[in-house]
Amino acid sequence: MIAIENIRKEFPILNRTVNGKPLVYFDNAATSQTPQPVIDAIVDYYQNYNANIHRGVHTLSQEATDKYEEARIKIQKHFNAANSYEIIFTSGTTDSINLVANGFTSLLNEGNEIIVSALEHHSNIVPWQMLCERTGALLKVIPMTQEGVLDMEAYKSLLSDKTKLVFCNHVSNALGTINPIKDIITLAHGVNAAVLIDGAQAAPHIKADVQALDVDFYVASAHKMCGPTGQGMLYGKETWLKKLPPYQGGGEMIAEVTFEKTTYADLPHKFEAGTPNICGGIAFGAAIDYMNNIGFDVIAAYEHELLEYATEKLLAIEGLRIYGPKDTTQKAAVISFNIEGIHPYDMGVILDKLGIAVRTGHHCAQPIMNFFCIPGTVRASFAFYNTKEEIDILVAGVERAANMLR
Amino acid sequence: MTIQEIQQEIVEEFSMFDDWMQRYEYMIELGKSLPLIEDEYKTDDNLIKGCQSKVWVHASLEGDKIAFTADSDAIITKGIIAILIRAFSNQKPKDIIEANTDFIDEIGLKEHLSPTRANGLVSMIKQLKMYAIAYQTQLN
């Protein structure tokens, strides 16, 4: 059982009002809210040991370095990576994907193929299209069904000895679909292709075990899992991280520099040029601690309860259609919907007037919206600090908006 | 009526409502009664892509005045367009160029004209002014 009242008290922002109404925050898939212990970690850093890391011999620098590296180990443990140096700090999922996509420039040739799923966020499409432009590799797409589920038979037929890379999200941000990543990885490895899993949407709900998955790269953003913005991670298997060239040049990532030749630092520093977001990394560690203290099993069970409750209540509204899998066990706590004849933008504007924050639009996944021939959807995404009472407010708000707009 | 007079009239109409619901309902009604742009003008050339909602605008010179017609796929955007078109259509280019949209603040709909709203309205206002500038040079 989740101690919801106690949990809500730890999120100061949940006390505020919007347009005179208590805030109902259902845009968690875009950015989650920040609990007090994470805010405290940020304040503690700037108040007590703000200093540059890995370089100073002075006490503050040493303290900051220790905390930053502790955070790396927290992330390593959380995702069950074999080594802490397989965790690279980045500015977010987008940055992590670009790092890998850039690294593959020298590893791909014309005629090679790389495979994307039809369910991706633009962040997991565009960097690969750019990679194709640089290398002459071809981008293939795993299609999806009308229910927003990947067609695995089609995927199998796309795989061949030309396939070098497969990338796919663990959970779709637009529809909430949980993808069968274990199968996707195993099948790709069957043709010796590497796999990158975009865990941005999964990380807040599911604890991924990168060794059990045998995944080559797994990426996530802190700001979707109770951490700060502008901070993320890349897990890469040691063998792959050694194979990829550095992403950016600068301080911190070098072993030795002369004007003739520079040798690069070992992992993970090879990929961490310049002064990083030190506070962000430390706060990311605090966020992971916070979520693990509640427990991912508890979080997943409670969010599933919210998802089922909201699905049932919303479907009772006339003309409302939910996009994505009907079976809620195949979904994260995301409901992407439209009401017949009502533009999602209009729905979002009225809900905001009622203090309810949802996302409207194409959710950075235009190919999915094109697939369904819609301009976008209204997306309500739940976190473990939301309540059924808030879902009742949403449902009443959607009904009220529908009456105004129809 | 001048643009200023029409804007004043709109402000007075909206002042009758005492909460946002009524203002929005009225705005939505105005949107529904907007004289639609002819289908032949609902082209990509006349489309302003606003990320969240689409807006189409067409302008034609009638005598020394510009007539605007417009549409949007979102009804709230359309309501605001209806208000803007009422103020700016059938006016002289010079007056359109000089006019501002401060009255939208006064009727409590300012947030819809925020450049970060991505609903196409800010670009639409720019577009109305561009048409006015173009026709002004044509008239000179």
Ligand SMILES: Cc1ncc(COP(=O)(O)O)c(C=O)c1O
């Ligand atoms: C599935 C998915 N991938 C990638 C991203 C991009 O994450 P970020 O903006 O933190 O880099 C998001 C964020 O919305 C996402 O949902």
